Amino acid sequence: MRREFDPVSLVAGLVIVVLGAVLMLDQGGDIEMSPGLLAAIFVAAFGLIMLVSGLLDSKQK
Amino acid sequence: MTQAQPQSTEATRLVRDPDDSIVAGVCAAVGRRLGIDPMIVRIGFVVCVIATSGFALLAYFAGWAWIPQAGGERGGKIEGKPAAEAKAERSRVPANWKVAGGVGLLTLSFLLVLRELGIWWSDALIWPLILATSGATLLWRQSRAMSPEPEEVARHPGMMSEPRGRHRAGIADLYRGGFGIALVVGAVLLFLASNDVLGETRDVVLTVIAATAGLALILAPFLWRLGRNLASERAERIRSQERAELAAHLHDSVLQTLTLMQKRADDPREVAQLARHQERELRAWLFEDERAPASESLARALETAAADVEDAHRVPINVVAVGDAPVDDRAEALVAAAREAMVNAAKFAPDAGEIAVYAELGPDGSQVFVRDRGPGFDPESIPPDRRGLRESIIGRMERFGGRAEVRSEAGRGTEVALTIGEPGS
Numbered sequence: 001m002r003r004e005f006d007p008v009s010l011v012a013g014l015v016i017v018v019l020g021a022v023l024m025l026d027q028g029g030d031i032e033m034s035p036g037l038l039a040a041i042f043v044a045a046f047g048l049i050m051l052v053s054g055l056l057d058s059k060q061k
Numbered sequence: 062m063t064q065a066q067p068q069s070t071e072a073t074r075l076v077r078d079p080d081d082s083i084v085a086g087v088c089a090a091v092g093r094r095l096g097i098d099p100m101i102v103r104i105g106f107v108v109c110v111i112a113t114s115g116f117a118l119l120a121y122f123a124g125w126a127w128i129p130q131a132g133g134e135r136g137g138k139i140e141g142k143p144a145a146e147a148k149a150e151r152s153r154v155p156a157n158w159k160v161a162g163g164v165g166l167l168t169l170s171f172l173l174v175l176r177e178l179g180i181w182w183s184d185a186l187i188w189p190l191i192l193a194t195s196g197a198t199l200l201w202r203q204s205r206a207m208s209p210e211p212e213e214v215a216r217h218p219g220m221m222s223e224p225r226g227r228h229r230a231g232i233a234d235l236y237r238g239g240f241g242i243a244l245v246v247g248a249v250l251l252f253l254a255s256n257d258v259l260g261e262t263r264d265v266v267l268t269v270i271a272a273t274a275g276l277a278l279i280l281a282p283f284l285w286r287l288g289r290n291l292a293s294e295r296a297e298r299i300r301s302q303e304r305a306e307l308a309a310h311l312h313d314s315v316l317q318t319l320t321l322m323q324k325r326a327d328d329p330r331e332v333a334q335l336a337r338h339q340e341r342e343l344r345a346w347l348f349e350d351e352r353a354p355a356s357e358s359l360a361r362a363l364e365t366a367a368a369d370v371e372d373a374h375r376v377p378i379n380v381v382a383v384g385d386a387p388v389d390d391r392a393e394a395l396v397a398a399a400r401e402a403m404v405n406a407a408k409f410a411p412d413a414g415e416i417a418v419y420a421e422l423g424p425d426g427s428q429v430f431v432r433d434r435g436p437g438f439d440p441e442s443i444p445p446d447r448r449g450l451r452e453s454i455i456g457r458m459e460r461f462g463g464r465a466e467v468r469s470e471a472g473r474g475t476e477v478a479l480t481i482g483e484p485g486s
Contacts, residue, residue: 012126040173046122047166053126054159 008053015045076131087124165195185255189248196244314342334375341368359386359396359422363429366400367418374407377415384422394461395427395481401453402431402477410435413474426482434474440467454479 077086092099109117318339360382413435458465463481
């Protein structure tokens with residue numbers, strides 16, 4: 001069955017891909033991330049997903 | 062057998078069930094899918110969260126985002142609503158909570174970045190301050206939710222009447238209240254501990270906190286059930302009150318009118334008039350809140366005028382109004398002229414059946430037709446001293462820039478057409 005386009009999934013997917021890329025670069029030593037900065041990025045990623053989801057929900061309602 | 066199939070499929074599919082959830086139903090969904098008691102999955106998840114210093118929460122959020130909610134696939138429809146709207150409606154977490162959570166997390170992230178960059182004052186002050194502000198905001202919101210503003214109730218008329226809505230609101234209040242209090246208390250303790258104010262009492266405070274947390278864990282299921290029962294009881298009480306109010310109103314109005322109609326059964330006109338009066342009264346009671354008052358709506362003003370004439374002369378008047386317009390001086394003149402035409406029809410054609418009033422109303426102009434099936438008359442033959450038609454209808458309309466036309470034919474009834482402005486332009 002074909003699924004309908006879901007913008008929240010798209011944003012969530014992109015954000016998680018970016019998070020993965022950041023973690024890979026950090027592990028590879030290309031960038032230096034402190035644990036505090038990493039935590040800030042994770043928190044921002046989930047905040048962004050929640051915000052997008054909430055805004056879309058309120059728009060659809 | 063064939064009917065049981067979808068249910069069993071639903072039971073083994075990875076879907077979140079809103080009726081079996083504590084936060085978003087992710088653990089319950091996984092438990093059902095794997096055939097494990099959801100409570101075991103929840104306990105295991107809490108252990109994972111503690112063991113991974115909170116990182117397991119990310120998996121929970123991911124599950125929340127991707128596991129569809131029960132009651133239809135993603136993009137499914139609810140009672141013919143568009144897929145997007147249906148999905149928004151199925152969502153367990155209200156949109157404003159998501160927005161608030163998102164903004165909160167982004168702010169937290171910004172603060173963490175500032176802290177990392179060294180643009181920071183003091184952990185001992187800023188974190189307690191943020192916690193206290195968040196807790197106070199939640200408590201403030203809860204106090205507003207418990208007694209919603211009249212405008213909010215007007216915007217969501219079902220919010221106080223739907224039992225499910227009330228139940229959910231009760232649980233949301235519980236969440237908000239408990240979480241808000243925990244945040245404020247935590248902020249105060251964090252501030253005191255960070256500034257070494259607690260001193261020797263720190264051990265005592267920690268013991269009290271640990272004991273309270275343990276007690277809360279033990280009592281949580283009972284308190285949870287108690288809260289649900291209280292919410293259900295409150296919903297039932299409100300339903301009973303609504304039923305009692307409805308029964309009282311039906312007794313005072315409909316039943317009394319039916320009794321009166323039985324007593325006056327020998328007078329069909331009075332019976333018809335009583336029935337129409339009761340119908341109007343019942344409609345007004347049922348839909349009063351949804352309609353503009355007669356002082357603001359021309360359609361409503363016409364209906365009120367027709368009801369007055371009907372009550373006074375016991376002649377049925379049927380009003381059909383298309384569109385509406387605000388009530389100004391010209392509209393008031395139109396209503397007064399229409400009322401006079403209805404009175405004339407009721408007086409001179411009392412036995413000719415229903416008087417029909419048809420109105421096309423708009424902001425640029427309005428037109429009202431009053432028709433009866435009476436004996437008719439010759440408008441030219443009206444004596445000059447009879448001022449009803451000449452002054453109250455034709456003269457009044459002309460004074461306000463409108464016009465009135467009287468079409469009547471002997472034996473074929475009368476039609477009075479009243480026009481003001483440019484109707485339909």
